[in-house]
Amino acid sequence: LFSSVELAPRDPILGLNEAFGADTRADKVNLGVGVYYDANGHVPLLRAVREAEKARVEAALPRGYLPIDGIALYDMAVQKLLFGADSPLLAERRVVTAQSLGGTGALKIGADFLKRLNPSVPVAISTPSWENHRALFEGAGFQVVEYPYYDAATHGVDVEGMLAGMAKLPAGAIVVLHACCHNPTGVDLRTDDWKRVLSVVRERGLVPFLDIAYQGFGDGIDADAEAVRLFAAADVSFLVASSFSKSFSLYGERVGALSIVTASHDEALRVQSQLKRVIRTNYSNPPTHGAAVVSAVLNHDGLRAMWETELGEMRDRIRAMRRGLVERLSKVGDFAFIERQRGMFSYSGLSAAQVDRLREEFGIYAVSTGRICVAALNEGNIDRVAEAIARVV
Numbered sequence: 001l002f003s004s005v006e007l008a009p010r011d012p013i014l015g016l017n018e019a020f021g022a023d024t025r026a027d028k029v030n031l032g033v034g035v036y037y038d039a040n041g042h043v044p045l046l047r048a049v050r051e052a053e054k055a056r057v058e059a060a061l062p063r064g065y066l067p068i069d070g071i072a073l074y075d076m077a078v079q080k081l082l083f084g085a086d087s088p089l090l091a092e093r094r095v096v097t098a099q100s101l102g103g104t105g106a107l108k109i110g111a112d113f114l115k116r117l118n119p120s121v122p123v124a125i126s127t128p129s130w131e132n133h134r135a136l137f138e139g140a141g142f143q144v145v146e147y148p149y150y151d152a153a154t155h156g157v158d159v160e161g162m163l164a165g166m167a168k169l170p171a172g173a174i175v176v177l178h179a180c181c182h183n184p185t186g187v188d189l190r191t192d193d194w195k196r197v198l199s200v201v202r203e204r205g206l207v208p209f210l211d212i213a214y215q216g217f218g219d220g221i222d223a224d225a226e227a228v229r230l231f232a233a234a235d236v237s238f239l240v241a242s243s244f245s246k247s248f249s250l251y252g253e254r255v256g257a258l259s260i261v262t263a264s265h266d267e268a269l270r271v272q273s274q275l276k277r278v279i280r281t282n283y284s285n286p287p288t289h290g291a292a293v294v295s296a297v298l299n300h301d302g303l304r305a306m307w308e309t310e311l312g313e314m315r316d317r318i319r320a321m322r323r324g325l326v327e328r329l330s331k332v333g334d335f336a337f338i339e340r341q342r343g344m345f346s347y348s349g350l351s352a353a354q355v356d357r358l359r360e361e362f363g364i365y366a367v368s369t370g371r372i373c374v375a376a377l378n379e380g381n382i383d384r385v386a387e388a389i390a391r392v393v
């Protein structure tokens, strides 16, 4: 049966974790996967999470099934975070939200739902995009095309190229947009650019699928939701995949959500019923723990304030590491663009060959495209990383 099965290549991001784990060098550094490490190099367990978990353990709750679309209070909290508590869309009950297995799970149930709805349209992703976007949408049966995004010459967004690329897409095409902290480049659209993107979306009748996995890591919770809120105010139908993996440091708990903005409450009910069928036939219903913790934090004033403080600390520490790296690299070149980038990543400009040298000679792991996770730097490894980069460039 399996004699003709070919060996698949390693995953470009999670495969690095496997190689990193097998590396026996004591001073190795993992700048591959998008994970925030604290100043001591550990994945933090947030204080707000710890408090909420303690209360849950003490309550010793039974472990029944969740509803197909997850914990209702969690779904509502997600909506408030994305659209703003005062959003008319929420009052009009036009948003359908389903708890999902991380942001990736949200993309997948969204893709499966859209495929049933409109199987022949292409999905457009940015050049470059998160490594898994193409594979995920192709896996759902879509043809995946690209629109220009990153301009290596300016270390910014090629806005004109992006708009021209989007204008060539057929009506109904799905456009995957990174709402903030673009993965892998760290360069985002400005408000005016988003407005122009929105105009093309409306003119061409495109279907926006916003991916927001790093809310709070750019400029703050509300500031990072700007694109979502701009689209929400524009009366277009769209999808949002969101994640708490990074913002709650709950990676392995797989806590995310898919939100779908519809034209009316009646439409929302119908969409919800179909989305539930997609979930039921994939994994039946989501797990409880992570979403219950997030829900407990977001729905409690004190814990929520604590979480916001902790999220701010993570954001500030990443910024400090960006500054530190730029300063240390100033001897070998102008890396000021690293400080302008947002979120966990920097598209460093390192070539695949330079990334190979970093790994082989220095035990420093990065994605072959040159993406480095700045959130994995700390005072204990930043000198070594900067020296190694200086040696290979």
Ligand code: LMR
Pocket: 013, 014, 032, 033, 034, 035, 104, 130, 132, 183, 213
């Ligand atoms: C990343 O881009 O490193 C993260 O989103 C983790 C992942 O699943 O790839």
